[in-house]
Amino acid sequence: MEITILESIKVSVIIPVYNTKQYLQECVDSIINQSLNQIEIILVDDGSxxxxxxxxxxxxxxxxxxxxIYQENQRQGAARNNGLKIARGEYIYFIDSDDVLEINSLEYCYNLAVNDNxxxxxxxxxxxxNINGRNRNEYVFHERLNEIPLCINGIEFVNKYYNRIxxxxxxxxxxxREFIKKNYILFLENTIYEDVAFYYKVIQCNPKIMIIDxxxxxxxxxxxSTMTSRINEISIFNKINVYNNVFVESAERTKNLYxxxxxxxxxxxxxxxxxxxxxxxxxFKNYIIEILNFFSKQIKCISSLLDIQYCYLSVNKLYNIDISNENIEQLVYNYLQKIKEQLKLYNKNTKIGIYGSGQDCTAFLDLIRYFWGEFKCKIFYIQTEKVLDCEKNLYSVDDINDLNLDCVFIGSYYYEEEMLENISKMSDGRRYKVYSMRKDFHYYDVNY
Structure with missing residues (x-):
């Protein structure tokens, strides 16, 4: 089918392509077949x-x-930037070349964007x-947070929801496209995680956003794929560089949060x-120590204190050295001492369920162990999935009534509401004392 390009382009679709021959046609066809007319498609081959x-x-x-566009391999950031240079649409859409878009998506979103500016x-x-047990709906924001307003400004959004979705x-x-152009926003090049830096640059310019269900x-x-590539020394450097860039390039009004x-x-x-x-x-050791010393002067909330303390301990462990910031260590000690007593982690008769043990929860508990040693209480690890491994103390939330727990500690912020609801459903009328990193221990409060 021949499509004649029109003078007025509503959406420019930019597709970086790198070694996705097996999936590329399905991706491009999902754009060609969009119900919206007046779109241009910019394919940027990144040295496939x-x-x-x-x-x-x-x-x-x-x-x-x-x-x-044909370029030597420079990664997605450069490919997207080169696409942006020639894009003529009122709006810009980026799609990864192995993924698929519903055929009415651009029309629906374009009409909303134009009508509400x-x-x-x-x-x-x-x-x-090949999702291997991943949550198929992990990007369904409204399942996780049902209070998202129809329209919200970028800075208001990131202040309110950055730790939840x-x-x-x-x-x-x-x-x-006009918003990106007038704010001079481009992707970092020759790196991975370039999307993180780009998105935070956009958000700090305070765009008007609509999040649709x-x-x-x-x-x-x-x-x-980039999404599943093995973590290695280069990817670690890239990740730290990008997050350091997020802060260094932040505007004054977002510097604290960033x-x-x-x-x-x-x-x-x-x-x-x-x-x-x-x-x-x-x-790497010298670089990360320099970054930690720099961020130690930017402390604004308890989660940053804990993160920096954890990082100092990690460097000590990796390189068998002893570096620290005595002021931060004392603040973290005082904060965690109250929580240690509250959870009764060192009472051998206490039975605690830990529901959601992601990286934040792991760092939180590891810091307590650092100061006071291994827990003396009985720990039960709880998951939403229907799993049972008694030897590893791994249980489903469905089994919660059989464990006779003294309390439950929720260590996930993405799924906190869902977890609270699950505990309520499964508690069989019993009232468990439930502690949350966010609500009870203020872990994510910006101005704690």
Whole structure:
């Protein structure tokens, strides 16, 4: 089918392509078949070696509204920037070349954007492919948080929800080209996690956002993609550099919050170093110590205190050295001492259920162990899934009534409301004392 390009372009769709020959046609066809007319498609081949380039050329020759760019491999950031340079649409949409978009998505989002003069329209997604037990609906924001307003400004959004849902997914968003252009926003190049830096740059410019309760995007979960690539020394450096950039490039009005967000990302990178037993060189040691000393002067909330303390301990463990910040260590000690007593972690007769043991929860509990040693109470690890492994003290929330717990500690902020609801449903009329990192211990409060 031949499509004639029109003078007025409503949406420019930019598709970076790198070695996705197996999936590329399904992706591009999902854009070609959109119900919205007046779109242009910009395919940017990023030095593919698997035959993807031949598919790009075939599309370029067959459709007048498809433009192709060919570049040496420079990663997605450079590919998206090169697409942005020639894009002519009122709005910009980026899609990954192995994923699929519902055919009415751009029309629906474009009409909303024009009618309400929006800078961003954010929609939801599911996951398909080799998901291996992942939550298929982890990007369905309204399941996790039902109070999202119809329209919200970017800074208000990130202040209110940064610790509860993550919208940092470029392909889930329709952007105003004028907004991006007037604020001089570009992607970092020659790095991964470039989408994180881009999104936070956008948000600090305070866009008008609408978040809609529709699953338009289908993200393919597959081996060897950027999403599932093995964590290594380069990816750790990239992640820390990007989160450091988030703070360094932040505007004055977001500097406090962005220091917290950046420190979270850096701490998680160090947790990955330890979890995957990576061998990081002395250059990394010097770099991370410099960053920690810098962030130690930006302290604004308890989670940053804990993150920095955890990072200092991680560096000590990795390099068998002894560095610290005595002021931070004392503040963290005083804070955790109250929680240690509240949870009765060192009472051998106490039975505690830990519901949701992600990286934040792990760091939180590891810091308590650092100061006071291994817990003496009985720990039961609880998951939402129907699992049971008594030898590892791993249970489903369905089993909660059989455990005779003294209290439950919720260590997840993304799914906290869902977990509270699950406990309420399964408690069989019993009233458990439930503690939350967010509500009870103020872990994510910006001005604690």
């Amino acid at each position: 070696t698997d035959g993807s380039i031949e598919i790009v050329k075939e599309y370029e020759e067959s459709y007048e509204n498809i433009i192709a 929006l800078d961003m329209v954010v929609f939801e997604a599911d996951i398909f492919g 993550s919208l940092l997914n470029i392909p889930f968003t329709l952007f105003s 529709k699953i338009f995007y289908h993200r393919r979960y597959r081996n060897n 220091s917290i967000i950046a420190m979270h990302g850096i701490r998680k990178a160090l947790q990955d170093v330890i979890r995957f037993n990576l061998c990081m060189g002395s250059d």
